[in-house]
Amino acid sequence: MKLPELAIKNYQFTIVVTLLIALVGIVTFITMPRSEDPQNEMAGTVITVIYPGATPEDLEKLVIDPIEEKLNELDDIKKMESKAFDGVAAVTIEFTTGSDPEDKYRKVLEAMNVVEKDLPEEIFEIDKQKFTVMDVSILQLALVTDSVDYTVLEDQAENLKRVIEKSYGVRNVEIMANPEREVRVSVDFERMAQLGVSMQQLTSAIQSNNVNVPGGSIDIGYKKYNILTSGEYENLDEIKNTVVHQAMGQVIRLKDLANVEFAYEDNKYLARYNGRKAVFVNVTQKKNTNIYRIDEKLQPKIEAFQHELPESVELKTVLNQAEAVRFRVGDFFMNFFQGIILVGFFILIAIGVRASFIVMTAIPVSVLIGLTLLDLSNYGLQQMSIAGLIIALGLLVDNSIAVVENIHRYIDLGYSRKDAAIKGTKEIGWALVSSTVTTVLAFVPMISIGGPTGDFIRSMAVVVVYTLIASLVIALTFTPYFASVILKIKEKSKNRQSIVTRIIHNVYPKLLGAALKRPWLTIGLTILIFAGSLSLFGLIGVSFFPKAQKAQLLINIETPEGSSFQKTDKVVRNVEALLNQEEFVTHYASNIGHGNPQVYYNENPISYSVTTGQIFVTLKEYDADVIDPLVEKLRAQFGRYPGADIEVKEFIQGPPVEAPIAIKVTGNDLNTLRKVSADVEEIIATTPLAFNVDNPLKSTKTDVKVKIDPVKAGVFGVNLLDVDMAVKTNISGTAIGKYRDPEGEEYDMVLRMPDVSGQSMHSFDKIYVANAMGAQVPLKQVANIELESSLKQVSHYNMDRQNTITADVTDLGLAASITNTIIDKLDQYPFPAGFGYFVGGQLESQEESFGDMGRVLLLALIGIFAILVLQFKSFTQPLIIYSAIPLAVTGAFVALFITGYSFSFMAFVGLTSLIGIVVNDSIILVDFTNQLRQQGKEKTISIIEAGQTRFMPIILTTVTTIGGLLPLTLRGGDMWAPMGWAIIGGLLFATLLSLIIVPVLYKVFSKKDGNS
Known part of the structure; x- marks a missing residue:
């Protein structure tokens, strides 16, 4: 390998290139996009x-x-x-x-x-x-008042929108929960019938007077004039004076039949902030922009806008995601810097000041290269990419440690610093390339994982790959040059001499010698340890993704089908009253008839529904000791609420999941589907630890059916379509055109019955339908008004009818096992012909994601094995190296069992990462043993010498990897702790046991002469 020699001889070029890369990396780090979560589509x-x-x-x-x-x-x-x-x-x-x-x-x-x-x-x-996750709000503001009309709030919201939308990085600004104004034409339909005016006449009169038809132009002399016709309505008085009928010299105008005024549309979506009337202004972020910079640009504008508001209106912040990103990203960077300190401390103790300084230079340079490549790949800084840096932190110094240790060895043997740097690096260069490639191959398949889970973790794998490749280049170029300049001959740490050397030369040879004398006993004990660890898997349990650990809650409110908007609003107000009593609640945003704007990447907003309410609650801080009891308390209070389903929901990491348990029953006949769904609901409800079972087909709703008698309609000469339109116009209103005011604002012109709030079954008595002769026929002459039950929901899956029965569980980690219990019961259920079920919810997402990780694991194993075969030109030695993998599995399971974490998806990611990490130590051992044997040394002597020589770099690389991960593992919460402990436990077991079992396997299965 010529690279180390070229780097040392052309040291000026090496220095300049390294400095340029570092400079570009620093600029990239400052400018690259930042967000809380990955921005993938x-x-x-x-x-x-x-x-x-x-x-x-x-x-x-x-x-x-x-x-x-x-x-x-x-x-x-x-x-x-x-x-x-x-x-x-x-x-x-x-x-x-x-x-x-x-x-x-x-x-x-x-x-x-x-x-x-x-x-x-x-x-x-x-x-x-x-x-798209770009619909997630980065800023939700509320314009709040106790007194003024919605027109004032809407005007101020429009002004605020204009202030915000031109700012850097703003993708969209949306005004929400502002009732739309309309020009309401409230018609007295009984008066119309008395005067013989039909609905068609009235509608035609309004529409024909509200048309702007260009009249062309005319040339008069040397000038050309446009011809203007009557055009659209210019004010409400013109609408009121519209002539709708003329008979026997009597002119009937619209104002004789109707009241024309501005009004708000029927309540469809209203909002409050801490119980006060509000309109929301919601801001989303452009892709690949820096949320910090967006916030820096917006806050001065928002503060200036606040000073211009009337005294009766206040501007409140519901959500500012920049603050959460600062906290989350800052926390991750704190873990990262703590990891650097630990890594540096361990290296300093082990190899001295100068050597540790050389190794530590690999960290910033490799990280900056990794960040530059990450930015070029259109990824930003967020929790996953920073976690990738933390994973890479302990690994990226491994190559430099191995190089510096080997250079030190040759200096101790009497070589000059330059010769030692060249010879020491060249000797292990290909082993480093191989070990880096094997580590990279554990992460590369993760990049190809599809679906929401793959999108979520991809940036983590990408940054690990980039950083490790960068660390290899640095270890083979800059590190040997730097070592040739500043390493001192005979410089060694006192601790290294006293403790480590004693272990290497006294303790370790005795242990290894004992194991080599009884190889089959050693192998048997290792197999027993591995088999015993597998039995822990059932005790550990399997889970998917944990809570997001955010100081925020969503309270979902659902009133029974058929409930009015007013009833839903009343339930929401009662929930607000309970929230007002909780000191830990800082503020809340209430939504009636619609969901809150999207505030989390996997939580889609609820669409319009009069039976729906949602409250976004912000707490003082995330403190599990306070929040967990608070959530339980609220659930207990709301669980007893009569006449409404109220759910207190915490945000969950990972891809969106409709419910912890979801069973989808398929079949096209609705009556049979309802019956089967009821049986499935009973099965789920009787399963322990499942609660809040929801079956959309369990209950029906009551509708008012206008049943037209076609015979009577024919006798009276009434068209069936006219009946439908008359009912719609009277009850819910019909838009018959647009009115544009002098400022250019457009409003719907809606024709409907007066006093909508007082509607009842008697409202149908006031409806008349014009027949073919123009006579007005009462609706009840041609139709019967009946109450009729109907479905509240119809669902399809891949074009077939289906119904999804969902449920919550007491512990998310138990969702899979509870679902499997339900599946066992369903497999015994006699589904009718054409009917069946399939599983959704957490288990579906978990199986899909774990299946993807299983394929990643297999690809990694195959890829790494292929690289090892090419390197060692053997099939036996790669298998010897692979002995580290079951040892890593053992350590991972033991660590998870001791710490009490389940085998989550992130723990699976950690286990997959281990494959590429733990084989590195074995590669170094086997490769150096082969080199010694090629020099003519006997197999057992070569094995022991290789173990002693590589003991220090192996232990040190393990310690640095653990040190880099330790802060994230201890402070990363339920998301990152399982992954961290899986890697730490697996690496610890694999390293310590590999120093024994790999040499033993080498002795048993390698040929006597040369490589096998």
């Missing part, structure tokens, strides 16, 4: 259709079926789910991993452009949202 779209007054069955037939049929023509569909509630339908389409999000979104839009032409004209809104 999946290929998928959510289509929400708002169709006021439509039942779930109507939406299924008129909206969901045609949309699904068209979308199903697209390629690469992973799954398609649909749900229909009263007045709202949602279709979610997700594409397979690797699909281009932009291309698939464009294809969905193209398909929707085709199908929308055939959807009902009465649809209020069709919203198409691409899957």
